[in-house]
Amino acid sequence: MSIPEKFKDELNCLYTNLMDLCAKSFSPNDIESIQKAYDLSLAHSETKLRISGEPYILHHLRVAIILQDLIGLGKTTIIAALVHDLVQDNLTSLETIKKEFGDEVSGIVEGVIKISSLYTKKLSLQSENFITLILTISDDVRIILVKIADRLDNIRKIKNFDEEKQKKIAQETRLLYAPIAHRLGLYHIKTEFEDISLRHIDPEPYFSIAQQLKTTKKAREAYIEKFSQPIREILEEKGYDYEFKGRPKSVNSIYGKVQKKGIDISEIFDLFAIRIILKNTPLEKEKEECWNVYSLVTNIYKPNPLRLRDWISTPRPSGYESLHTTVIGPDDHWVEIQIRTNRMDEVAEKGDAAHWKYKESANEKDHDSWLRNIRDALEVKDTEAIDDFKNTAKQKINSDIFVFTPKGDIKKLRDGATILDFAYSIHSKVGNTCTGARVNEKIVPIKYKLKNGDTVEVITSKNQKPRDEWINIVASSRTKARIKKAINETLFKQAEIGKEMLERKMSQLKLEMGDQFILKLLGHFKYKRALDFYQAIADEKIDLQSIKGVLAKSKSEDDSKDEAITEASAAEYTKRRNDESDFLVIDKDLKNVDYKLAKCCKPIPGDNIFGFVTVDRGIQIHRYNCPNAKDLRTRYSYRIVPAMWTDRSKDSAFLVELVVTGLDKIGIMNHISEVISKNHQVNMRSIAINTKDGIFQGFITVFINSLNHLDLLLTNINNIKGVLKAERLNKNTIVTESS
Numbered sequence: 001m002s003i004p005e006k007f008k009d010e011l012n013c014l015y016t017n018l019m020d021l022c023a024k025s026f027s028p029n030d031i032e033s034i035q036k037a038y039d040l041s042l043a044h045s046e047t048k049l050r051i052s053g054e055p056y057i058l059h060h061l062r063v064a065i066i067l068q069d070l071i072g073l074g075k076t077t078i079i080a081a082l083v084h085d086l087v088q089d090n091l092t093s094l095e096t097i098k099k100e101f102g103d104e105v106s107g108i109v110e111g112v113i114k115i116s117s118l119y120t121k122k123l124s125l126q127s128e129n130f131i132t133l134i135l136t137i138s139d140d141v142r143i144i145l146v147k148i149a150d151r152l153d154n155i156r157k158i159k160n161f162d163e164e165k166q167k168k169i170a171q172e173t174r175l176l177y178a179p180i181a182h183r184l185g186l187y188h189i190k191t192e193f194e195d196i197s198l199r200h201i202d203p204e205p206y207f208s209i210a211q212q213l214k215t216t217k218k219a220r221e222a223y224i225e226k227f228s229q230p231i232r233e234i235l236e237e238k239g240y241d242y243e244f245k246g247r248p249k250s251v252n253s254i255y256g257k258v259q260k261k262g263i264d265i266s267e268i269f270d271l272f273a274i275r276i277i278l279k280n281t282p283l284e285k286e287k288e289e290c291w292n293v294y295s296l297v298t299n300i301y302k303p304n305p306l307r308l309r310d311w312i313s314t315p316r317p318s319g320y321e322s323l324h325t326t327v328i329g330p331d332d333h334w335v336e337i338q339i340r341t342n343r344m345d346e347v348a349e350k351g352d353a354a355h356w357k358y359k360e361s362a363n364e365k366d367h368d369s370w371l372r373n374i375r376d377a378l379e380v381k382d383t384e385a386i387d388d389f390k391n392t393a394k395q396k397i398n399s400d401i402f403v404f405t406p407k408g409d410i411k412k413l414r415d416g417a418t419i420l421d422f423a424y425s426i427h428s429k430v431g432n433t434c435t436g437a438r439v440n441e442k443i444v445p446i447k448y449k450l451k452n453g454d455t456v457e458v459i460t461s462k463n464q465k466p467r468d469e470w471i472n473i474v475a476s477s478r479t480k481a482r483i484k485k486a487i488n489e490t491l492f493k494q495a496e497i498g499k500e501m502l503e504r505k506m507s508q509l510k511l512e513m514g515d516q517f518i519l520k521l522l523g524h525f526k527y528k529r530a531l532d533f534y535q536a537i538a539d540e541k542i543d544l545q546s547i548k549g550v551l552a553k554s555k556s557e558d559d560s561k562d563e564a565i566t567e568a569s570a571a572e573y574t575k576r577r578n579d580e581s582d583f584l585v586i587d588k589d590l591k592n593v594d595y596k597l598a599k600c601c602k603p604i605p606g607d608n609i610f611g612f613v614t615v616d617r618g619i620q621i622h623r624y625n626c627p628n629a630k631d632l633r634t635r636y637s638y639r640i641v642p643a644m645w646t647d648r649s650k651d652s653a654f655l656v657e658l659v660v661t662g663l664d665k666i667g668i669m670n671h672i673s674e675v676i677s678k679n680h681q682v683n684m685r686s687i688a689i690n691t692k693d694g695i696f697q698g699f700i701t702v703f704i705n706s707l708n709h710l711d712l713l714l715t716n717i718n719n720i721k722g723v724l725k726a727e728r729l730n731k732n733t734i735v736t737e738s739s
Contacts, residue, residue: 002046003055014061021068022078030075033101037082040100044091052160059153060085066149070189077142080108084146088113104140111143112150114453118404129410130176133402133452135183144180151177152189155196170200194252205258209251227301227329228274234296235276240289243342245275273336281341287312290323290339297337301327304334312344404455411456416475419446423458424479431479432486433460447473465490491535498534505544524550595619595643597654601626601730604654606707611641627730653703655685656710657729663722664696671720676702680713699729 003011015038022031038061045056064081067073079101086092087109098106115134134144155173158166174197181190199206213220228244235242276297281289290312307326315321323339402410403422411425419439423446424431436445438457450456466486474480511517518530525542527533536542595611601623603609608624612632621643622629633640662668669689676682685701704710710728717726 003057004049004053007055007058011055011058011061014058014065018061018065018068018078021065022075025068025072026075034075034078034082037079037101037105040092041082041086044086048089048091050160051162052157054160056085056089056091059150059157062153062156063146063149066152067145071145071149071186073142073145076104077108077146080105080112080142081146081149084109084112084150088116107140108142108146111140112146115143115147118453129402129412131179131183132400133410134176134180144184148177148181148184148186148189152192155193158196158200166200170197173197174201191250191252195250198252198255202255205255206251209254209258213251213254223330223333224274224335227333227335230300231276231297234300235293238292238296240293241279242293243277243279245277246273249273273338275338275340275345277345278339278341281343283343286341286344290341293339294323294325297339298325298327301329301335303327307336312340401450401452403450403453406455406457413450414475417450418473418475419444419448419450419456419458420470420474420483421476421479422450422456423460424474424476424482426458428482428486430458430460431482432466433462433464435459435461435464446470491531494538495531495534498537498539501537501544502534502547505547509548521547521550595621598622598626598628600628602655602657604656604704604707604710605645605652606710609643609645611643612636613639613641625730653683653705656702656704658698658700658702658714658717658726659729660698660700660717660726661724662696662698662720663724664691664694665722668696668720668722669698672698672700672717672723675716675720676700676713679716680709682713695724 018034018038019031022034026034038057041060042057045060048056050056050059060082063084064078067077067081083092083097083101083105087094087097094106094110097109118130118133134147151169151173155169158169161169173193178190178193178197181187181193195206224246232244276293278286278289278293304326307324309322309324312321312323321340321344324336325339326334326336329335401413401415401417403413404410405426411422413421413425419437420431420434422437423434434446436443436459437448438444438459439448439450439454443459466483468487470483471480474483506517518533522528522530522533525533525536527536533542537544595618597603598612598620603621603623603626609621610624610629610633611619611621613619619641622632660672669687673684673687676684683703685703686699687701688699690697702713704713714726714728717723
């Protein structure tokens with residue numbers, strides 16, 4: 001089967017057109033390479049027809065013509081255009097393309113295939129991410145330009161597709177390819193994209209506007225000629241070298257203004273629009289000459305002062321310069337006039353302040369230098385400029401990558417992100433149980449680094465748990481924080497289980513699980529933290545059957561030590577007590593008495609206190625309401641030493657732990673810190689915050705002089721709006737679940 005007879009004339013016409021265009025720009029050797037690409041494309045697709053019934057080669061020729069005629073690209077891109085569909089449609093292999101035409105052509109073809117394979121079902125919800133993805137997905141700008149040309153031909157032939165496909169093509173083109181063409185400076189292509197898309201997405205208003213424009217075209221052209229005539233006469237009289245440019249509004253542009261402002265087409269100010277460009281104007285006289293022309297125009301036609309835009313005296317942040325005004329012309333029609341010099345026009349169209357840039361948001365700044373070089377190459381139609389630019393265009397526009405979920409959602413991740421980063425971006429539970437993933441249908445491990453455009457399906461297991469080594473795998477600091485939190489939560493859960501197991505065992509032994517017992521167990525099993533000790537119990541690393549023997553042995557040793565306190569030692573304590581009027585005086589002079597403030601209750605001046613004589617740690621000072629006080633006074637009354645504070649003790653600073661509970665709202669912790677540090681001149685040693693369900697709980701360690709000082713501080717903290725309760729942290733203080 002060969003090319004159907006009815007298409008041969010079209011084929012010959014397209015082929016001749018392409019070769020004529022190439023003859024004007026390329027050397028004989030280049031044309032020979034292009035001919036070779038055409039022959040290969042024809043040989044591999046001659047028996048293949050598209051859905052529309054037309055031969056494959058016609059699309060390839062039209063795309064090549066667009067790239068050469070409308071954009072002016074080099075021979076490498078033209079060759080890629082002539083073969084770009086063959087690999088995707090399994091008519092040849094990428095290896096064949098590489099063998100026949102080299103790495104550059106095969107790289108462009110491969111990139112076009114990658115863009116074509118992107119999942120765009122949810123495009124309307126994430127179009128900006130798709131645009132950024134396409135602009136970053138490849139290291140060769142020619143890939144994007146070939147895809148733009150490919151899409152332009154497809155939308156021109158959109159009627160060849162079924163209704164569902166037509167709608168998909170129109171939506172993609174409007175939301176994705178039109179903005180990209182706009183950013184690349186391809187305004188004529190952008191306008192065509194938008195108008196054809198609108199015709200299929202919202203046909204009724206499209207045809208209504210198009211009909212009005214068609215009906216009024218001759219009248220509008222005649223009107224503009226009539227309007228311009230007196231302006232031309234005065235400019236020529238004054239000796240200006242100028243150029244008039246019409247600014248025809250596209251159907252889509254008019255549609256956008258009608259929809260946005262809810263107005264009739266007749267109310268659109270710039271439906272009639274011209275641009276006056278002053279040539280050969282010295283730089284130092286540009287502003288003056290533009291205002292002179294403005295004065296001449298407004299002497300003829302009355303301006304609307306509300307529509308004056310002076311971007312000459314104060315250029316836009318992007319650098320755009322122009323003087324805009326809207327005047328009332330003959331028959332009371334509004335006409336927009338833009339006045340600028342040739343330099344300003346060139347800058348506005350393709351320079352630092354290109355039209356696409358000053359109408360779009362500032363978040364495109366990262367693209368500027370990359371896109372500016374492309375626009376320069378496009379404007380001069382340098383056939384080798386884009387090819388040469390390839391070597392410098394490999395830099396990424398930004399440091400983000402975009403990957404897809406199986407349902408087509410786009411996830412924006414940091415460059416270098418792994419499977420774990422992706423899993424945690426979905427949900428912490430997914431990340432915590434992640435064991436790997438399917439990336440583009442291939443199973444990969446959790447440390448696999450993702451690339452732009454990958455489709456990722458996470459694999460999970462209920463038996464998987466976060467591990468410390470995961471922190472070194474992920475790229476995002478936020479993911480690292482989530483992993484650390486998950487690991488800590490796992491440790492605390494295990495510790496809670498171990499603690500419950502120990503409590504049950506102690507209950508069976510009819511023993512009370514106090515701090516003294518826990519300290520003895522930690523010492524015996526050589527654990528520094530109770531958390532690690534409880535976790536070891538949960539992991540069955542400690543045999544609970546041995547607990548009874550450990551505690552019995554420890555109690556026997558304590559009793560022996562108690563009996564070893566001699567009468568002489570007791571007499572010494574008694575003498576010391578009598579010397580201090582039956583109270584142990586505590587102050588910051590530590591020479592007289594060997595004492596320490598108990599860590600369990602952290603007494604401060606003003607607290608009711610007592611001393612407890614330890615076996616090997618001197619005297620420990622406890623508060624009377626210390627959680628351990630009752631046990632100490634009941635079981636070891638003979639080791640109790642009365643104590644009191646002196647006035648000098650208030651000159652010292654003592655550590656106190658506070659717990660503050662309140663509503664989790666912006667700025668509340670700053671307010672609390674300000675009350676502590678600025679209002680009370682209190683130094684803070686540490687602060688830790690936990691939040692859950694809109695409630696926060698803060699644990700704050702501060703230096704306090706006395707109990708009165710502490711009471712005043714707590715009163716002021718409790719008076720802060722949003723604070724529910726502020727109190728001194730005791731062993732029996734209620735702590736929320738989030739802590």
